[in-house]
Amino acid sequence: MGKFIRLKKGFDINLAGKASPKIATIEQPETFAVKPTDFHGIYMPKVVVKEGDSVKAGSVLFHDKKHDEIVFTSPVSGEVVEVKRGEKRKLLEVRVLADKSIEYVQFNKYSISDIANLKREQAQEQLLKSGVWVNIIQRPFGIVASPSEKPKSIFVSGFDSSPLAPDYSILFKGQEQYFQAGIEILKKFGGPIHVNVHSEREIAPVFSQVKGAELNKFSGPHPSGCVGVQIHHIDPINKGDIVWTISPFGVIQIGKLFLNGIYDASKVIAVAGSEVKEPQYYSTYTGVSIKKFLTNNLKQDHVRVISGNVLTGTKIDQEGYVGFFDQLVTVIPEGDYFEFLGWIKPTVNKLSYQRAFGLLSFLTPKKEFVLDSNSRGEPRAFVQTGVFEKVTPIDVLPTYLLKAIIAEDYDEMEALGIYEVIEEDLALCEFVDVSKHNIQSILREGIDLISNS
C-alpha cells in the first residue's frame, strides 16, 4: 500500500480555455521536429543526418557528443528537411517532413512473459538504441539519465496540477498494458517505483490497475503534481542519491517499444488557453508542428503560443513545434501594452495570489481568468518575505537558496537543498514574486554551476 500525503501549501491558477474532453480528428501536420533544447545535461548534440536524408520512426537524428549511446530519434518517418542552428552554430532543432504512412525501425519484440525474463542489460541496450531512453530524467538536476548510474527509486507523477493541465484519463486512455509493460521494464533498473495520484481526482485507469509499483496519494493544490515535490515527501534526495523520474507517456513508450518493437511517438496533446476558439485534444506525434492546430482556431492574432503550461512552458512560434515532454499547448494574449496607472488601479480581472491593495481576485476563487504575458511590474531587489514559503510545499527556503545561487556559493546551495528541486518545483515562486525575478532561470544557473563543479 502506498502513502497518503496531505499538502496544504501552493496555489491553483484557474485559467480560461480548458480543453473540452474530446479527441478531435484532424489531418496530420506535415512536419515534426526534435529539439535538443528540451533536454538538460546534453553536451553538444552531434547531428548524424543531413538535409535530404530519409529516416524512419526510430532512426537516429543526433546524439550526445559526450555519451554516444544517448541518441535522439525521429518520431516519424520521412525526409530531414532542415537542421536549424542558432548562434555559435548551436543546434536548435531537426525537422522531419513526415510520410503519409509511418515506417518504423524494427527493434526486438517481446511478449509479456518474455519481458519478465529480460535482463537489465538487454533492456537498457534496446532503450538506448531506440531513443526511448531520453524519457528517463535523473534527479538531482533534471538531466537525461546517465546509463551508468543506478537509481535508488523511480517516480512517476500520475496527475498534472499545473494551469489548464490535460486530463490524464484522456491522454492515456486504453494504454494500460503498455504502462504495465513499461513498469516491468523499469523495475529491472532497481529501486521501488512510485506512481503518485491525487486523492480528490478521478484516478486514470492506467494507474489504478498498475501492479509492481507503489501507488501513493497526494492532496492539495499545485505544485502537488510536480514530481520533485512528491519525491521530497516520499523518498527525499540527499547528496549522492540518484532518483529517476519519468512521465506516464515515457512509461507507455517503453511498453510499446518492448511489446511492439517500435519507437512509437504517437501521443495525445491538448491545445488550450483563452485565445483558442475550440480548446480540445488531438491525437498526433511527439514534436508536432503546431501550425495546423492553430489555423482558424485563434480568437485573435496577437497571442503567445506556449509549449507546455503557463508556469513552466516555453514560448514557441505560431508555426513552432511542441516540446518533447509536452502534452499541452497553451495560447494566451501577448501582454506588450502599457496600462495607465496599472500599478495601483483596483482590478478584479487580474489574478493575484497576493491581496495587496486593489487586487480583488481572491474574492472569486472559482473564476476562470484570462492572463496575458505582461510582466506586471519592474524587476526589483528581494523585499517581501514569507510568500515563497507559502507556495512551496517542501522543506526548502527558496529565498535563501536563490540568494546562494546568485552569490555562487556552492556549499550554501548544497546545504540549502539544490539537489531536491528543478525549475517546475519553484515555478509558483516566480509567479507570485513581487520583485519579478526570473526564478526558474536563476535556479537552472545554479544547477548548471553545481553539476559542472
Place this chain on the structure above:
Amino acid sequence: MKFLRDTLDKAKHNFEKGGKYYKYYYLFEALDTFNYSPNTVTPPTGAQVRDAVDLKRLMMTVVIAMIPCLAFGIYNVGYQHALATGQQMAMGDMVVTGLIKVLPIVIVAYAAGGLVEAAFAVFRKHPINEGYLVTGMLIPLVMPPDVPLWQVAVASIFAVVIAKEAFGGTGMNILNVALTARAFLYFAYPLQISGEVWTYLPEGAQTVAGYSGATPLAIAAQASTDGESVIQALNSFGSGWANDIYGFSNMFFGFMPGSIGETSTLMCLIGALILVVTGVGSWKIIFSVFAGAYGMASFLNLVAVNEFMAMPAHYHLVIGGLAFGAVFMATDPVTAVQTEAGKWVYGLLIGILTVLIRVFNPAYPEGIMLAILFMNVMAPLIDYVVVNANKKRRLRRATI
C-alpha cells in the same frame, strides 16, 4: 490619456542609451512607470504569466494602511493645541490647525528624502525605489508636531543616505530607514525632541493654567522616582485643563500629546488589520511584539520593586509608540527577520526589550525605537539559526 502616453513615448529616446539625457534614464523610468505600468513581457522560458502584484502596489498598500493614523494625527494636533491653549475650537478648525502643522512636515520629508533617492538613482544608476513611498510617510508620523522643518529635512537626508543608500538601496538596508531618522534627531538634537515638543504651541502662545506637556512615559518615570503610584500620577495629570487625558481608554483612542501619527492605538490596529488582510505585513510579528511587551510587563508586575515596574501591563500597550512601532516599523520586510519561525522570536524580543528599556532606562523613555533598531541588527542572527536548522534537518536525513 493617449496624449500623455504619446508624450512619454516621444521623450523616451532622449533618455535611452545614446540619448542626450541618458544620465537621467532612471528618473524618466520612474515618471513613466508611475503613470503607466510597463509593456514588458515575460521571457520565453519560465513563468509566462505573472501575479498582478508589484512593489509599487505593495508599498502603496502600506501607505494606505497609515492613512488612519495620519488623519487622526492631523486632527489630534489641532485638538491638543486647543486643549493646551484653552481655546474653544470647532472640529473643522482643529483639523485646519493640524493640517497647517502636519502637511509641511510630510512635504519636507518626501521632498528631502525623495531628492536624495533621485540623486542616488542618477549617480549609482539604479531604479528609483518605491520603498521611499513608505519611508516618506513614516518619518512625519514619528515626528513631534513642533519639530522644526529643517530638522525633518536633515533627518530624512541622513536616514536615506546612511541607513539605505550606503548599503545599496531598498532591499539591502539593515536598519529601518524611518526609525533611523527618528533616532538621528533623538541623539543629535536631544533638547529639541524632548520636553515640550509633543504639543503644537506657537511661540508666545498662552497656555492654560496648570498646563504641562509631559508624556505618559515621562510621567511614569517621574512617578517611579518619586515613589508614587504611576496610575494615580497618570489619572491626576491634566486635572483642570484636560481631565482624564491619560486615562486608559483615552490613551487607547489616542487623544493625547505625542508624535503625530503614533498616539492612537486604535488607528494603529486599523492599520494592522489592513496590513494583515492584504498579507503585506506579517501578523506573526505584530502579534508577538504585543505579546512580548504584555508578557514582560506582567512579569515585572510580579517582581515589582518600584512603581514603574508595578504599572499594569496593559498600559504599556497604549502608551508611547509601541503600537505604531509594532504595526509599521517592526514589520518592514527588509529589516525584519526573513524566516517564518524567526518572526516569532523577533517580535517577542522587540516587545520584551521595549518594556525593559522603558522601565529600567528612563533616560530614553521611548523604548520601542531602540528595541526595533537593536533587533534590526540582530535579525540576521535569528535567521542564521533558523536557516541552520533547515540545513541540519537535511543533513540528518542523509545520514540515517
